Amino acid sequence: MNTLKPGQKTGITRRGALAGGIAAASLPLWARYSHAQTAAPIKIGFQVHRTGIGAAYGRWYDRTTQAAVKLINEGGGINGRMVEIVAEDDGTDPKRGAEVVEKFANQHGCDIGFGTLFSHVVIGSAPRAGELKLPYFVVSEGHHVASGMLNRYTLQPGITDVKSQVQAMAPYVAANLGKKVTMVFPDFAFGHDHRDFFTQAIEAQGGEVLAHIAIPPSETSFTKYFPKIPRDTEVLYHVMVGPAVLTFVKELGEFFGGQGPALFGFIDSLEAVAIDSPGLEFLENSYFWEGMCRDQQPDQSEYETAYRTAVGVNEHGASVSDPRDVATYAHMFGCWETLHVIKAGMEAAGYTGPQDRAALIEAVEAMTTLPESLAHPQGDKIFNGKTHQVFGHQNISRVEGGKLVRVHRTSIEDTLYPDEVDYTAQPL
Amino acid sequence: MELGPYLVLATLEGAVTAAVLALTAVGLSLVFGVMRVVNIAHGEFFMLGAVLAWWIAQSVVEHPAIGFALALVAAPLIVGALAVAADMTILKRLDYDPERTIVATIGLLYIIQQVTLMGYGPDARPVEAPFNTRLALPWFEHGAEGWQMIWPWGLGTTSYKLAVIGAAVALLCAVWALMARTRIGLVMRATQADREMALAFGIPVERVYAGVFGLGAALAALAGVLIVPIQQAHYLMGADPLLLSFIVVIIGGLGSLPGTVLAAVLIGLSDGIISVFFSPTLAKILATLLVGLVLVFRPQGLFGARGA
Numbered sequence: 001m002n003t004l005k006p007g008q009k010t011g012i013t014r015r016g017a018l019a020g021g022i023a024a025a026s027l028p029l030w031a032r033y034s035h036a037q038t039a040a041p042i043k044i045g046f047q048v049h050r051t052g053i054g055a056a057y058g059r060w061y062d063r064t065t066q067a068a069v070k071l072i073n074e075g076g077g078i079n080g081r082m083v084e085i086v087a088e089d090d091g092t093d094p095k096r097g098a099e100v101v102e103k104f105a106n107q108h109g110c111d112i113g114f115g116t117l118f119s120h121v122v123i124g125s126a127p128r129a130g131e132l133k134l135p136y137f138v139v140s141e142g143h144h145v146a147s148g149m150l151n152r153y154t155l156q157p158g159i160t161d162v163k164s165q166v167q168a169m170a171p172y173v174a175a176n177l178g179k180k181v182t183m184v185f186p187d188f189a190f191g192h193d194h195r196d197f198f199t200q201a202i203e204a205q206g207g208e209v210l211a212h213i214a215i216p217p218s219e220t221s222f223t224k225y226f227p228k229i230p231r232d233t234e235v236l237y238h239v240m241v242g243p244a245v246l247t248f249v250k251e252l253g254e255f256f257g258g259q260g261p262a263l264f265g266f267i268d269s270l271e272a273v274a275i276d277s278p279g280l281e282f283l284e285n286s287y288f289w290e291g292m293c294r295d296q297q298p299d300q301s302e303y304e305t306a307y308r309t310a311v312g313v314n315e316h317g318a319s320v321s322d323p324r325d326v327a328t329y330a331h332m333f334g335c336w337e338t339l340h341v342i343k344a345g346m347e348a349a350g351y352t353g354p355q356d357r358a359a360l361i362e363a364v365e366a367m368t369t370l371p372e373s374l375a376h377p378q379g380d381k382i383f384n385g386k387t388h389q390v391f392g393h394q395n396i397s398r399v400e401g402g403k404l405v406r407v408h409r410t411s412i413e414d415t416l417y418p419d420e421v422d423y424t425a426q427p428l
Numbered sequence: 429m430e431l432g433p434y435l436v437l438a439t440l441e442g443a444v445t446a447a448v449l450a451l452t453a454v455g456l457s458l459v460f461g462v463m464r465v466v467n468i469a470h471g472e473f474f475m476l477g478a479v480l481a482w483w484i485a486q487s488v489v490e491h492p493a494i495g496f497a498l499a500l501v502a503a504p505l506i507v508g509a510l511a512v513a514a515d516m517t518i519l520k521r522l523d524y525d526p527e528r529t530i531v532a533t534i535g536l537l538y539i540i541q542q543v544t545l546m547g548y549g550p551d552a553r554p555v556e557a558p559f560n561t562r563l564a565l566p567w568f569e570h571g572a573e574g575w576q577m578i579w580p581w582g583l584g585t586t587s588y589k590l591a592v593i594g595a596a597v598a599l600l601c602a603v604w605a606l607m608a609r610t611r612i613g614l615v616m617r618a619t620q621a622d623r624e625m626a627l628a629f630g631i632p633v634e635r636v637y638a639g640v641f642g643l644g645a646a647l648a649a650l651a652g653v654l655i656v657p658i659q660q661a662h663y664l665m666g667a668d669p670l671l672l673s674f675i676v677v678i679i680g681g682l683g684s685l686p687g688t689v690l691a692a693v694l695i696g697l698s699d700g701i702i703s704v705f706f707s708p709t710l711a712k713i714l715a716t717l718l719v720g721l722v723l724v725f726r727p728q729g730l731f732g733a734r735g736a
Contacts, residue, residue, distance in 0.1 A: 055550035217709070220659050220668070224441050227434050243552035243662050257562045259438055259581035278492075278556050372597040 009015025041084035042346070044069075044339075045104030045113040047125065052092030053217055053242040056272035057328045061115055061139065062087065062330040067310040068339040070248075071374075078346045083339075084190060086110055094124025101125045106134040111354060112342065113305045114138055115147045115335060118241075119139075120187040121386070126150040133428075134356050137342060139334035145391035153357075153366055155388040158338030159291065159331065162193035165413035168202035168394045169264075172408055177262040177287065179207030179235025184225070185239050187214035194239050194266070217242040219240075226255045239266035246273045254281035258340055263287065267294070267404075271328040271352070274318070276402045283399045287407075291330040292378045295404045297315045307336065307377035316403070333378045340375035341367070341383075358428040365424055382412055386422045391415050430699045433567050433583040434704065438533055441583045442700020444658070447596030448651045450692035452669045453676040454603055454685060455647030461683025462640045465519060465529045469536035470648055471670030473511060476540060476718030477503045477649025478555075478661035479548050485555045493558035500558070503653045504646035524637065538574040539667075555659035557588040560645045592654050599650065609683065616640060620683065672699075675715050677721050680729050687731025 034301075046065055049058030064364040069083050077083055086108045097116065104110040112135040118123045119142035126144075128152030129136035138145065138156050143163040145156040173181070181202055186192035191214065201210045210230045215222065219242070229236060240248045249269055263286035275294075277281065294317030296308070312320045319325035341364060349356055351364035365385035372380040381392040391412050397404040456470045480646060481499035522528040550687070560603035564584040566577045607613040618626045619636045627633050651669070652661075676695050680687030693713050702711035722729060 014687065051550040059551075093561065101588050219708070220662075220665065221441075221445075224438065224700060224708065227437055227704055229582070231580075243550075246552070246554055247658070247660055254586055257564050257584050259579075272551075278552065279560065321645060345585050 008199055012161045027046040039081070041082040042079075042351075043086050043110040044342070045108060045110035046085045046087040046115045047090050047099075047100050047104075047113060047121075048087050048099060048115060049092040049117060049121070050087075050089035052090075054092035054121075054390040055243070055333065057117050058089075058092075060272070060328040061117060061197075061335050062334045063327075064311050064335040065115060065339065067312070068336040071310060072193055072339065072343055078343045079351060081226050083343075084107040090116070090121055090125075092121060094120050095120040096129040100412055101128045101132065101136065105134045109354075110134070111351075112137060112357070112360070114338065114342070117331070119144060119193070122154075123149070123189055123225065126134070126154040129153050133357060135355075135360055139331070139338050140190075141331070141334075142190055142346050143197065144189065146387040146420060148387075148423075150388075152361060152388075152423045156337070157362070157364060157367070157383055157388075157390045158372075159334030159390065159393070160392050160415060161198040161215070161389055162190065163417060164389075164391055165266075165289060165291075165394050166194060167201045167417060168410040168414040169396065170198060170205050170207070171389075171414075172396055172410075173235060173264050173287075174202060174205035174207045177264055177405045179205070180234040181207060181209050181234055181237050182211045182213065182229045182233040182235075183209055183214045183237045183310070184215065186217040186241050190241065191217075192240065194237075194284035198237065205336040212249075215248075217239065218245045219246065222248045226252065229261075233261040235264050236261045236271050237264050240269045240382060243273075246277060249273070249283070250277075250279040253279060254262050256282070258282060258322075258381075265289070267330045271330060272326050274324065274326050274400060275404065284402070286399055288397050288399070288404060289330075290397050290404065290406075292333045293395055293397060293404060293406050295328040295329070297406050301372065301377065303372060307333070313422075315417050337370075337376050337378065337381075341370070344375070360428060376413055382411070382416075384419065386424055388423050430567075430580070433565075433580050434520040435701070437583055437585075438701040438704035439697060440589070440700075441704065444589050444696075445699055446693045446696020447540045447593045448655050449669070449672055449696050450689050451596050451651035451654070451677060452648045453673040453680070453688050453692050455644035455651075456673045457677045457680070457683055457685060457688040458603075458647070458717075459644035460677065461521075462616050463524060463637050464526060465524060465641070466526070467641075468530060468533040468670070469514075469643070470533075471666030471668075472537050472540040472544075473507050473645040473648040473666075474652040474669045475544065475661075475663065476507050476510070477652025478656040478659075478665060479544055479663070480506055480649070481653040481656045482553045482555050482661040483548075484614060486730060488555075492556035493524060493672065494703055495636065496555065496558045496653075499555070499653050500650070504649040507649035508642040508646035510686065512642040519641065520637070523701060530667075541663060541666070548661075548663060549596035551664065552660040552662040554660045555656045557586075559591075560588045560657070562586050563590070572579050584691065586656060587631050595654060596651075599647075603647070604685065612639075614637035625681070648656075672715070675719050678719050678729060681731040682729060684729065684731040687729055695713070 009168040016035050026100055048062055051204050058394050074084050088100045090100045094263055101113050104113045113129055114137045117136045117140050122138045123142045123144055130153045136154045141159055141162055143161045146161050162393055185194045195212055208234055213225055213228050265288050267288045267290045296315035313327050314320050317327050317329040345360050345364040349359040351360050367383045370381040379393045381390050383390045394410045398407045452474055459465055459467050482501040484499040484502055485495035486528050518532050519529055562584055567580055569576050569578050577653045615631050615636055620635055677688055678693040680691030
């Protein structure tokens, strides 16, 4: 046993030589790799709704993202590195969403994930991002981030959430339109946020919700839902998403025929739809929430003017190249602002690669005030590092002569509510 | 809303559903009756009709009614021609074998759907109705001063919706006349009754098959054109009509035209009324339950002459 046979001895030697050879051979590769770390682009995985019920939003989220990345790259990129967008269609489908996040982390080698809008896709994808420890910047409006439902790797620094939006709307609705409200909303997470938080908020104003009417987001015909609207309704609160929003609003007009309650809608019901479409004349004098005003307002800031030009949107919120292609203007600024937050966060963290992902999260959590600027053309904002949610101004517009004219802009304070979670207490 | 106006509105909505459904389902029933082909791609012909209507309407710059009228004629013809081509290149080569044609039409479904997605895009696009006036309906209420006529909000329909119902009735009558009163219909019925014998009598069965497949697809496309000013064209819009058409055809009896029409009215109206009073989900549940019951207790359907 203790005498080595010649064959064995040479075997060990051969193995040793082989290992040494591999090490030697890989040396130049290592050197090339470490050099690439600084010059290679920062890869941002863009989870985009190219198909499915979110397609109209996806098209404009894509255009806004490309415009923001172009601006960032022209300004020298992030930490001197160019930004590269790796776009993947999730079909507006939660299951596919989780797979896309997985692809970003393991196949494309993305630094972060970004850009998801529809709340059910966010809720389906975020747990996987958390497991993979992939920073996941959503542009969704859902309350699921600030509610504590998700995880420390999911952040929403570029768009406000439904809870803060509706809380800021309720005083205006109760004071100017009426206190007996009937709500029509899509039957999934996003619509449920509207249902829960607006009902609370209007009750706090001494009002009440007479009926909740939930409609599946894939529905194509709506008149059959409207008879459930009680006759003593003073305000009809409507918010709808999906490919059939134009049908929804048109049938609403045909249903009431010039009579009926005052209308207060979230512009979601008309995103990507021209407000002067045939059949929508009845919307004149009705009110809409807008995250950012589609029609150019007289006091538009220089930043917003530059933003409109960069994205290619005209003064009525439609594409410069095709006036029939109306933008999802009230939401898509979220992509632009989120990308600028990512840039600021990566620069503050001295981000060099995936090993710095935790530092990036901490750097974004440390942000507080985000002043109005070219990076934040919608207005100044306050970021809450504990709840991972940003807060900002909200707009109420009235349809006047076929244009959306802003009649009220809330303060940021109107939109604040007590923290429901402290993500910074979770491990990274 | 009060019960009376509520019911009137539900019936009107249901009648529109029934009208469009009847047209689509008759196409499916015809194809099955004559050719014994279960056409899974039928809903996509419906969708193609709607998408082509958008394409034709937006390329005609004059009054929207002209574009729509053109679409009403051209879209079914294009879709019909496409279906004839599909029949001659695919179904004929499979010898109309029942199992293999099912698989082939599933393939056709995906090809049509994905090509539409690539060419037309994922957006829903509207087509302007040629005319669309809201018609408010009165209601009678017994108040302090006896019977009064009131105009409650919500109770109304549009002239276009009524026209859709009218057009569907006219088209169904035309299909019936074609089947029962013309030589073409006679040939089709002969082929349906006994393929071998028809062949022996010199009927060009293969050409009849191609024609029937084209006619079935054209009827679905026509239904798509009629619905598009109400619903908008979208590449996924074929799924619902397919499911409902199968429900209707199974309840009515595969291959039976009167049965199909009756079942379409039944399903359309009950869908409208149950959706309005309870929920659209319940309407679908009940329709599917009815299919189950029909299959168990009367497999040939309400009007089916033979076991299918």
